[in-house]
Amino acid sequence: MFADCLSCCFTTSLLLYLAYRWKHPSSPRGRILPQGYLWLVNLFISGIPSPKYHAEELDWLESTEGVIGFSYIFHTKTVVPGPFCTWQGLFLQLGHLGSAIWMLVIAIHTFLLMACGRRCRKWVTRKSESGKARWVLVVCVWIWVMFNGIYGLVFIEPFHPELGPYCNSCECILV
Amino acid sequence: MVLDRNLLLLGKIGFFLWYFLSLLLLSLGYLFLNMLALPVLYGSVVIYLQIQRRRFSKSTSTFESRSTQKSTNTERTTRSNESGGETNPLRRIDNVSVKLLLYPAVYVALTLPLSILRLYQFSGRSFNLKTIYFGASLWQLQGFVNVILYTTTRRGIVSWDWVKQLFRRRRSKPHELSHFHSNISLITANAENPVDGKFDAPQSRNDQLPSDGSWPLASANKGKTLPEYK
Numbered sequence: 001m002f003a004d005c006l007s008c009c010f011t012t013s014l015l016l017y018l019a020y021r022w023k024h025p026s027s028p029r030g031r032i033l034p035q036g037y038l039w040l041v042n043l044f045i046s047g048i049p050s051p052k053y054h055a056e057e058l059d060w061l062e063s064t065e066g067v068i069g070f071s072y073i074f075h076t077k078t079v080v081p082g083p084f085c086t087w088q089g090l091f092l093q094l095g096h097l098g099s100a101i102w103m104l105v106i107a108i109h110t111f112l113l114m115a116c117g118r119r120c121r122k123w124v125t126r127k128s129e130s131g132k133a134r135w136v137l138v139v140c141v142w143i144w145v146m147f148n149g150i151y152g153l154v155f156i157e158p159f160h161p162e163l164g165p166y167c168n169s170c171e172c173i174l175v
Numbered sequence: 176m177v178l179d180r181n182l183l184l185l186g187k188i189g190f191f192l193w194y195f196l197s198l199l200l201l202s203l204g205y206l207f208l209n210m211l212a213l214p215v216l217y218g219s220v221v222i223y224l225q226i227q228r229r230r231f232s233k234s235t236s237t238f239e240s241r242s243t244q245k246s247t248n249t250e251r252t253t254r255s256n257e258s259g260g261e262t263n264p265l266r267r268i269d270n271v272s273v274k275l276l277l278y279p280a281v282y283v284a285l286t287l288p289l290s291i292l293r294l295y296q297f298s299g300r301s302f303n304l305k306t307i308y309f310g311a312s313l314w315q316l317q318g319f320v321n322v323i324l325y326t327t328t329r330r331g332i333v334s335w336d337w338v339k340q341l342f343r344r345r346r347s348k349p350h351e352l353s354h355f356h357s358n359i360s361l362i363t364a365n366a367e368n369p370v371d372g373k374f375d376a377p378q379s380r381n382d383q384l385p386s387d388g389s390w391p392l393a394s395a396n397k398g399k400t401l402p403e404y405k
Contacts, residue, residue: 006316006318006319007315007316007317007318007319007322008318010318010319010322010323011318011319011321011322014322014326014332014333017333018332037331037332040325040329040332043321043325096206097205099317099318099321100205100206100208100209101205103209103213103278103282104205104208104209104212104213107212107213107216107217107278107279108216110216110217110220110275111216111217111219111220114220114223114224115219115220115223
């Protein structure tokens, strides 16, 4: 629980700070953007974890959206199929898959930037700093992550209810 | 009847295989892919940097032996190498190599325990709750560690120089503190922190050190201290 809150606080505050800088580009630090800035922002967005709470024998998740229903779960101390459970599973999948993919993107970006010659470095710098290609990549990655998140909800839960609710199956697979 | 049973069994096996593989490919697969890909990618960058470093040091030594006029300069260079200053390109390459290796190391350290636990759970074994909690806590620390790691190693996101300054001020004595605020020490601080936006924001993007670690070579090339290799 402590680790979840720590991660949530740090990522949220960093994103708020980055948003402030984006809003005030006239400040001296607002002009300085690192290479692969967009990928880093996406990594931090997906890195917001779903705060987790362990109750009795059941591990249940409290996603960012699920903060509203915290008191409900605190009293019931169980996970039941429903919108809250669905949100938990969805956010868990989105967060973990998103951060994994964006880390890979950053690693590939770094590799191309540093170890693939000057032409490649220029090309990567140009593509990551301007143009539509970077936005296409961002949208494609998030669509893929969304598909993965919804996959279990659409294809597994309705046809195989014996496996339990979606958030529990996510819990079983990821955390 | 026997055929029906066999078909049912095959169907069940097929379903569980499909379920397992789809979940493995869609979720855990990425984790293990990352665990393999990150060390390979960052490791190859580090190897590349070390090769460049060796070439540079070799060329510097040959350069020293050929020219007597420039030997005085190279003596200065070797002196600075021995002193290990921040401006020394060789030292900076080493620093960047260490930083680059931190990314896969941290990722593997945080995700591997729980991933192994999950795989063991797939095989039907159960674990102590404390072990699972420990693994889950490490996993959930990813956000916090990522923020610290990426902001400290990549310049331009968040400036941590105020922390360094805080420590410097605490270490320095009162008379040194007054010296710190003088123009000379400010210039020194700028030299040590070339991209510190608090002191002197870069005028153009060329002045900015790339946050991905390419700065030691780039900055060294900019200063024409590193030869070009094709």
